[in-house]
């Protein structure tokens with residue numbers, strides 16, 4: 101039998117716990133349930149247990165799932181790498197995109213977002229641990245990209261997202277998250293008005309909350325381990 105409602109409760113309890121421990125307001129920390137490689141039924145169960153925001157990192161997998169769940173009022177977050185020929189469905193079907201790391205992608209998303217819809221909420225993904233093969237814009241290029249994305253008409257630039265290199269231990273996990281928060285604060289000093297730090301996954305959510313995460317993206321701790329798959 102599935103334990104999704106119970107896992108969801110324990111993740112929410114962990115968020116509350118970390119918020120209390122680090123002097124954060126629980127209400128300021130959103131939970132995105134990452135349902136990649138999990139069936140629509142699992143999403144339905146989490147929704148029935150009160151979860152509303154869900155994240156997917158692979159478009160081809162997400163679209164049929166979104167169709168199967170069209171009767172539910174889900175807030176959909178795209179969190180994966182974006183190919184430029186895939187921007188149209190992302191612009192039209194998702195509420196948030198966390199993984200913008202090139203201006204060309206942001207321009208396409210803006211052009212393709214319907215004028216009747218609210219502007220697409222976007223985070224710029226930062227390669228915070230400077231890993232050569234990882235997605236995300238380099239730290240020294242964040243400001244230029246963020247200001248350019250912020251100027252696009254159909255996009256609401258909300259903040260920054262990062263997936264740091266895996267570390268064990270709270271102090272080591274906190275360091276890259278602090279760097280992301282410092283970067284966001286610097287952008288706000290430059291005149292942007294960013295309110296979102298999308299950071300923290302199952303293994304490092306406490307560290308992310310300690311450093312100011314406003315959205316944590318949690319998969320495994322809610323839905324269990326994923327089967328290995330070619331596309332992630």
Ligand SMILES: *Cc1c(COP(=O)(O)O)cnc(C)c1O
Nearest residue numbers: 134157179301302317318319320
């Ligand atoms: C898979 C994924 C997550 C969730 O990771 P877990 O370790 O399963 O919690 C979060 N963010 C992104 C971008 C992901 O691809």
